[in-house]
Amino acid sequence: MPQLNSALTRLKPSAISDVFDRAAQLRANGQKLFDFSVGEPDFDTPAAICEAGIKAINDGKTRYTAVDGTPELKQAIAAKFRRDNGLDFALDQIVVASGAKPLLAVAIQAVAGPGDEVILPTPCWTSHVGMIDLCGAEAKLVECGMDSGFKITPNQLRAVLTAKTRLLLLCSPSNPTGAVYSADELAALGKVLADFPGVWVLSDDLYEHIVFAPNIFATLAEVAPELRDRILTVNGVSKSYAMTGWRIGYAAGPTQWVNAIRKVFSQSNGGPCSISQAASVEALNGPQDFLETWRATYQRRRDLAVSILAQAPGLELATPEGAFYIFPNCAKLLGKETPQGRKIETSSDFCTLLLEQHNVVTVPGAGFFCDPYFRISIATSEDVIQDGCQRIVDAINTLRTAHCVKN
Template identity: 55%
Template sequence: MLSEIIRNVPRSPITAVFDRATELRSCGHDLVDLSIGEPDFDTPDHIRAAGIEAINTGVTRYTAADGTAALKDAVRRKFSRDNQLVFDRSQVVIASGAKPLIASAMQVVLNPGDKIILSTPAWTSHVGMAQVCAADPVFLETRESEAYRIDAHRLEAAITPDTKLLLLCSPGNPTGAVASTEELGTVAEVLRRHPHVNVISDDLYEHIVFSPAKFATLAQVAPDLADRVLTVNGLSKAYAMTGWRIGYAGGPDWWTSGLRVLFSQTSGGPCSISQAAAVAALDGPQEFLEERCHVYRRRRDRALSELSKVPGLKAQAPEGAFFLYVDCGKYIGKRAPNGSLITSSTDLAEHLLAAGVVTVPGAAFYADPFLRLSVATSEESIAEGIRRIGVGCRQLE
């Protein structure tokens, strides 16, 4: 029998969308996929070459549970170069992806009943990770009218003696909001008054930021809080290395030592080949990051242009990441041709599947009525997908 905790944790609704799309494709349906949060670029050649070299030279054995010294040092150089953060090797850990690393980071600090604050719209797995720890998610509303900024007064009001963690995600998934230095400064002011609150900073979309927005991270803005901030990043999004499964973090010794204990019991260490490739990624040429960011911006702009042709749908221009968070409230309460009532973004996303386009409902991010559209695909697919969205929306009465 499943544990009580797992019985109470819902399956990721994003995974449910992917599985439904896979089922329809297997039945011969033609679908344009605007749901997936995965770059469509190939892993750069020099990174792949480093992985091949690792295989050919026998770098195929266990590594330390928290990563190789070579990769930890490359991560330290990255943090210093990009974020002005200085870590000892003992303060860096490597894991098989940023997602399991964040989950592990929660496990080593959260007790059942502890509270963790997450701003909404929230990535669904951040919430699920907390639920797996039997912790209580506390949702901090951010508003489209405020560009999804964290309001310091609402943050202060959300903190109680039981609050153990605050999770920050910038650029945000699904909103693409980028936390400015000023916004992080106001968050830091609140945290200084509550020394019992620790912070996980999910920086995975760091290199996908559109000018004039500029990336910053909390430990960089407020170095006096470094003893309670774990800065998490990875290679999946910027370096198109989703399948290589490498995430990393830098933070205080007490937190990283706890992670090492957990990894020693639950992990044989990240893939040795992937770690060798990750060193090449972090230490090698970085110019392509800006080039790919420009591509994402063009795609974002194309998507916004196409959306403007669909009455009743609107979205702010995201400052980063590769998603649009689209307000679809005008279509709630309408009926589909089969007579079914559209009561939520989940219903609308299901209806749009019949129109041949895959989207993610905002209900998955604890903020409705919205749809998340990915622009991590070609401009042609974006245009065709939004055209199909328009067709599906015009069918509603």
């Protein structure tokens, strides 16, 4: 019998996929669900962006493009970095792909391999770990709890950097916690990294435009210019512009690193969709005023969800600073029993209770390498947030102290 690639044995089943599968079964059975699992905006792509895509079709822009993106889109990306981040990149320092996910995966593959370590603060997006596993490197997970705002500290970073370290991966605003690194916090990490010149840095900035006042977005290449020759900044149009299905991500950074990504793509990927690239030019160059409207909507939803969840006895949560997630700690609920006598031992048990007994879809913290937490997405209507979060509170109020059996 032919064998599969042994690297696949390093991949773990996704807890997020399991939640999606269970929720799909309940929907198929006619259940109404309060879904807090989906990590994508619920807004429609703005009309002007859609019209740019339609115009591209009508103008016949339906052929192959360069494997790393059209010159027009690269120019728009360069302008975006200058406008929003004070960063100047030549066009050959920019690469476009069919989504940020393959960019992140290939960027890691380009600098890390067997025997190397990649530092990854947790909680983290589950695919970050899978990407590291597939290239044969070791994910060095650094636990960053609620007490540190779910952020790695300079002391933690210095303690885990070794001769084997090839890459630090930072995500801000964070999926799943909503944590946002301030400029000062990033600068402090940059001072540590300055002492380790052999370490690359990958900055995942996908939620850049979803940052709640008084927090202000900053990115490492912006605040630590002395490190720019080893920082790759990855972004995209999916989260900020409600373009998840258009599949356009982009990255900018050192020519050596970008050329390595381009080299891999030349053998493994076709160019990104020409229509999506034309629409993305409009997204980046066109009016940006709706971004503030959407941000304010997310902040209002966050405040509503936090105000309701704060009424749940035993549930601890930090108010997220950005993105559209809340990441409560349910440790004080462990050991309790449901009215049916089922004991809650993990966040997965609690999320199962919410789904099967209260029709609320959440994602257990194990999916983000952090237990006992769970993730709630607020990328949904205020009505769903109001009713769904109240159901979570009600579910917690039904839990009772487990009975002890005495001999």
